[in-house]
Amino acid sequence: MSGDNKSGTSPAIFCPAPGPRGDVVVLGHGSGGRLTADLVSTTFLPALSNPILDRLADGAEFDIGASRAVFTTDSFVVNPLRFPGGDIGSLAVNGTINDLAVMGGRPLGLSAAFILEEGLPIDELRAIVHSMRDAASRAGIQIVAADTKVVERGKADGLFITTSGIGVLPEGLRLGPENVRAGDAVLASGPIGDHGIAVMSAREGLQFETTLLSDCAPLNALVATMLESGSAIRCMRDPTRGGVATILNELAKGAGAEIMIDEAAVPVRAAVRAACELLGLDPLYVACEGRLLAIVADADADRVLDAMRTHAIGSGSCRIGTVTALGRSRVLLRTAFGTTRLLEVLAGAQLPRIC
Amino acid sequence: MKFVDEFRDAAAVRTLLDQLRGSVTRPWTIMEVCGGQTHTILRYGLDELLPREITLVHGPGCPVCVTPIEMIDLAIAIAKRPGVTLCSFGDMLRVPGSSGDLFDARAAGADVRIVYSPLDALALARRKPDREVVFFAVGFETTAPTTAMAVREAARTKVPNFSVISAHVRVPPAIEAILSSSDNHVQGFLAAGHVCTIMGIDEYLPIVAKFKVPIVVTGFEPVDLVQGVAMCVAQLEQGRAEVENQYARSVRKDGNLAARALIEQVFTFADRRWRGLDALPKGAMRLSDRFAVYDAVRRFGLAVPTAVEPPECRAGEVLRGVLKPPECPAFGTLCSPERPLGAPMVSSEGACAAYYRAGRQPSAMGETK
Numbered sequence: 271m272s273g274d275n276k277s278g279t280s281p282a283i284f285c286p287a288p289g290p291r292g293d294v295v296v297l298g299h300g301s302g303g304r305l306t307a308d309l310v311s312t313t314f315l316p317a318l319s320n321p322i323l324d325r326l327a328d329g330a331e332f333d334i335g336a337s338r339a340v341f342t343t344d345s346f347v348v349n350p351l352r353f354p355g356g357d358i359g360s361l362a363v364n365g366t367i368n369d370l371a372v373m374g375g376r377p378l379g380l381s382a383a384f385i386l387e388e389g390l391p392i393d394e395l396r397a398i399v400h401s402m403r404d405a406a407s408r409a410g411i412q413i414v415a416a417d418t419k420v421v422e423r424g425k426a427d428g429l430f431i432t433t434s435g436i437g438v439l440p441e442g443l444r445l446g447p448e449n450v451r452a453g454d455a456v457l458a459s460g461p462i463g464d465h466g467i468a469v470m471s472a473r474e475g476l477q478f479e480t481t482l483l484s485d486c487a488p489l490n491a492l493v494a495t496m497l498e499s500g501s502a503i504r505c506m507r508d509p510t511r512g513g514v515a516t517i518l519n520e521l522a523k524g525a526g527a528e529i530m531i532d533e534a535a536v537p538v539r540a541a542v543r544a545a546c547e548l549l550g551l552d553p554l555y556v557a558c559e560g561r562l563l564a565i566v567a568d569a570d571a572d573r574v575l576d577a578m579r580t581h582a583i584g585s586g587s588c589r590i591g592t593v594t595a596l597g598r599s600r601v602l603l604r605t606a607f608g609t610t611r612l613l614e615v616l617a618g619a620q621l622p623r624i625c
Numbered sequence: 626m627k628f629v630d631e632f633r634d635a636a637a638v639r640t641l642l643d644q645l646r647g648s649v650t651r652p653w654t655i656m657e658v659c660g661g662q663t664h665t666i667l668r669y670g671l672d673e674l675l676p677r678e679i680t681l682v683h684g685p686g687c688p689v690c691v692t693p694i695e696m697i698d699l700a701i702a703i704a705k706r707p708g709v710t711l712c713s714f715g716d717m718l719r720v721p722g723s724s725g726d727l728f729d730a731r732a733a734g735a736d737v738r739i740v741y742s743p744l745d746a747l748a749l750a751r752r753k754p755d756r757e758v759v760f761f762a763v764g765f766e767t768t769a770p771t772t773a774m775a776v777r778e779a780a781r782t783k784v785p786n787f788s789v790i791s792a793h794v795r796v797p798p799a800i801e802a803i804l805s806s807s808d809n810h811v812q813g814f815l816a817a818g819h820v821c822t823i824m825g826i827d828e829y830l831p832i833v834a835k836f837k838v839p840i841v842v843t844g845f846e847p848v849d850l851v852q853g854v855a856m857c858v859a860q861l862e863q864g865r866a867e868v869e870n871q872y873a874r875s876v877r878k879d880g881n882l883a884a885r886a887l888i889e890q891v892f893t894f895a896d897r898r899w900r901g902l903d904a905l906p907k908g909a910m911r912l913s914d915r916f917a918v919y920d921a922v923r924r925f926g927l928a929v930p931t932a933v934e935p936p937e938c939r940a941g942e943v944l945r946g947v948l949k950p951p952e953c954p955a956f957g958t959l960c961s962p963e964r965p966l967g968a969p970m971v972s973s974e975g976a977c978a979a980y981y982r983a984g985r986q987p988s989a990m991g992e993t994k
Contacts, residue, residue: 294732304963543626600984606635607847609670612984 302511303615327446328369328507331439338441340375342366343434351398351428353472355464355483358431359401361559364488365510366435367409371490372506372562374445374497375437380406381415382433387426395429409488440497447524447565449504454593455571456529457564459492459578460485460586462514463542463556470549482541485583487560492581499577501570508562512615513555517563518591518601519615525565529601531591531613554603554613565593628874632846638674641851645858646676653861654680654810655854656803656946658796659817660687660974661845667983669847679854682946683979685799686817688764689716689972690944691899692792695932697722700761700790702930703921704735710753712746713761715739720968723932727761743775743789750779750787759921761790767819769793769910770884773891776912776919788921791911793892794899796820797828798908803945804836811946813857815843815850818872823888825880829868837866844872891916900968901944940967943976950980957981 298305315324322330329342346362356364363380370377382402386395406413413433468484489508496503505524509517514536522529538546538553546553560583566574571589578584594602601613631637657663663683666672672681685691701722704711711727718727718737731737736756740746743760750758762772772789779787796817803809816829821842829840839860843853853871860867870876888910897909912920922929937955942948950956950969960966962978969975 294729296728296732298728298963308963540626547626547629602984605669606633607638607669607671607674608635609673611668611670612982614982614984 300511303516306511307615325446327373329373329375329435331373338439338443340370340373340437340439341434342369342373343432344369345430345432347427347430348469349427350469350472351394353469353484354480355468356486356559357398357401358429359398360405361484361486362431362433363402363405363409363413364486364559366433367411368489368508368510368560368562370435370437371488371493372445372508373437374439374443374493374506376440376494377409377411377435377437377490379412379414380433380435381417382413382431383417384419385426385430385432386418386420387428388420388423390428398429405488409490411490443497445503445505447505447521447527450521450525450527450565450593450596451504451567452527452593452596453568454504454565455568455589456518456531456591456593457566457571457575457578458514458537458588458590459489459562459564459584460560461537461539461542462509462558462561463538463546463553465559466513466551466556467542467545470545480541480545482539482545485558485560487583489560489562489583492562492578492584495577495581495584496564496574499570499573501574501577502567503570503574504565504567506562506564509558511557513553513557514563515552515554515601515613516615518613519599521563521565522599522601525593526596526599527593528595528598529591530594530610531601531603533603534606535588535590537586537588537590563590568592629846632844632848633669634848637848638671638851641848641855642674642676645679645851645855648855648862649676649678649858650862652678652680653812653858654682655813655815655857656682656684656811657815657843657850657853658684658686658800659815659819659845660684660690660972660976660979661819662686662815662817662843662850663976664974664979664982665845665847665850667979667985670983671847671850675851675854679858681854682811682949683943683976684803684814684946685899685902685944686765686796686820687944687969687972687974687976688768688792688794689714689720690940690968690975691794691799691901692717692720692763692968693898693900693932694722695898695929696790696792697726698724698930698932699922699927701725701727701730701735702927703759703790703925704730704737705733706757706925708755708757710736710738710749710756710758711761712738712740712749712758714741714763716972716974717761717763719965719971721965721971743772744778747775747779747784747787750784754786756786758787759790760787761792763792765794765796765817765820766823766888767817769892770823770881770887773887776891776916777887779919780916788919788924789912790921791892791909793910794897794905795894795908795910796824797832798905799899799902800829800832800840801836802902802905802908804832804838806945808947809945811838813839813861814841815853815857815871816840816868818842818844818849818876821870821872821876821880823881823884825878825885826868826870826876827878833866833868839866840868842868842870842872842876844875899944901941938967940969940977943969950977951985953977
């Protein structure tokens with residue numbers, strides 16, 4: 271069928287309208303971007319809504335006696351199970367520790383639940399469990415509860431892990447995007463995108479070699495140092511799925527703020543840039559698993575950065591942008607050419623099963 | 626990064642822009658043919674830096690976008706057949722057909738996989754001799770040689786369970802169609818550097834001679850694009866119409882002879898409908914009769930279905946450079962990357978997606994919802 275054709279001689283114009291999208295889950299629902307948000311708002315929240323969950327933070331905050339507790343849970347389905355710089359075990363431990371840490375929580379303990387596929391070599395499972403032990407030990411915490419289930423061959427992809435964690439907030443500490451003020455500085459704790467590209471490099475079908483390692487690491491010690499610096503830290507997030515761009519959008523939305531990022535200031539390793547060029551990806555959307563973004567008072571930015579740089583995993587910390595105004599939620603990027611463009615939320619799945 | 630950073634150099638772009646400002650005296654409308662060029666322009670905001678006399682319009686150079694809906698329907702129909710594993714590039718899986726896309730087909734049980742090369746699909750066919758592995762091949766002259774290579778390898782090594790749906794298309798017929806259209810207002814072209822890396826530049830000589838328009842073969846980085854525009858404007862201002870090569874670091878006059886030989890060996894140029902440009906004479910590539918056994922359409926005895934295409938989406942006008950994406954009533958409202966009406970909102974090379982990602986909403990830059 272042709273559309274408008276005013277001239278009568280030019281080629282016909284046509285384009286499809288969408289078919290009805292079947293009401294089934296697609297991979298994009300797991301991307302951490304818009305489709306994930308849709309699923310949360312249309313399926314999970316209507317059924318499970320409560321004041322704690324409705325905040326949609328990295329985890330829940332609530333009082334236990336006189337203490338303020340933080341609690342979080344996360345599932346890991348990364349493919350392949352091992353990648354340069356880590357494996358599904360270290361990822362599952364660090365991922366949950368980091369969700370607690372960026373809320374300001376001091377992690378107390380983790381649980382781990384395993385879904386194993388029939389046929390998984392015990393040696394491989396053992397190696398992954400040892401990796402979990404080492405990661406927990408590095409972060410100074412223990413895995414204090416666990417569960418195991420096995421499903422038939424073909425019903426899972428080797429191994430899925432779910433970890434949950436509980437921690438306590440220092441007295442009086444309330445981090446959150448609602449604290450953000452105009453003029454605040456936006457900081458990153460190091461080069462972005464290492465994890466996503468390291469996993470991609472290990473994935474079947476993508477034949478590129480890199481010496482790059484995942485940034486997978488626990489952030490709790492780094493966060494403790496930042497908090498001890500006595501600076502006005504408004505909020506923090508770890509840019510995992512959807513990468514820095516998606517997490518900045520969530521922060522902007524939570525704060526009701528406009529954030530301006532300086533593209534030239536965002537640290538990206540040459541290997542990540544090169545891989546992104548080859549794969550057609552934007553590093554701003556590639557996941558990190560051992561980095562954090564922090565919004566801090568402008569006057570305290572240098573002090574926080576100095577504190578962050580005393581840690582090995584924070585040695586590449588730098589300022590990447592500024593909260594330019596309150597009242598309008600959006601993230602803008604200033605290019606090297608002085609032009610500005612909107613930094614969108616990731617739509618669909620850029621890199622499925624990256625964590 | 627070597628060979629990239631020097632072509633993203635802000636100082637070099639500023640110098641070129643200064644020269645351009647000094648040379649332009651009248652309004653000119655120039656089309657960048659390739660979607661990759663469109664994305665660079667929007668990503669770096671180059672259109673905002675150009676002198677106001679110059680209007681860039683975006684061309685049909687996104688192979689995913691110009692693949693007609695009936696080819697998507699055909700691929701979905703083949704994917705749903707028992708025993709078939711359908712492979713394609715990631716972008717193709719999200720392009721809506723008449724009823725759903727290939728991701729929907731996968732969610733409904735079809736074996737649909739993303740590959741990065743047709744040779745990966747061929748390797749899969751070798752590993753899974755009990756499956757019919759079908760590669761849904763899209764792309765311009767740039768990717769056609771790799772499809773040709775896979776088909777030739779399948780024939781040479783006698784892989785019986787591999788076949789191809791060829792939706793490959795050619796650029797020169799599309800430029801001719803745009804220039805022949807009565808509502809055309811494009812005065813010069815930035816041709817797609819990667820296509821010319823394969824095909825060389827001679828195909829464009831008859832077009833320049835016939836239509837008296839400058840065509841500048843152009844690369845994909847900011848310096849390339851601004852320089853390409855400057856070369857095109859210089860021709861327009863001087864009343865010249867020639868084929869010039871801005872992208873000389875990649876494009877040779879005769880192109881890549883080995884790749885061209887592969888295309889000639891495996892494909893036959895055919896008439897086929899394009900999304901937005903109707904039937905283009907010799908605008909498509911199908912497998913030649915010698916390789917007919919590897920043509921999935923013929924192998925499965927299917928006819929290309931007839932698809933009904935409602936007119937809500939105006940991608941056709943976008944693909945011909947008549948309409949800018951934000952001028953479409955559906956842009957950003959009914960149509961977005963996660964709920965696309967048409968392929969240009971899906972593809973990594975699509976003009977609508979480029980505008981959407983750069984935040985060029987019709988009103989102002991959009992808020993995070």
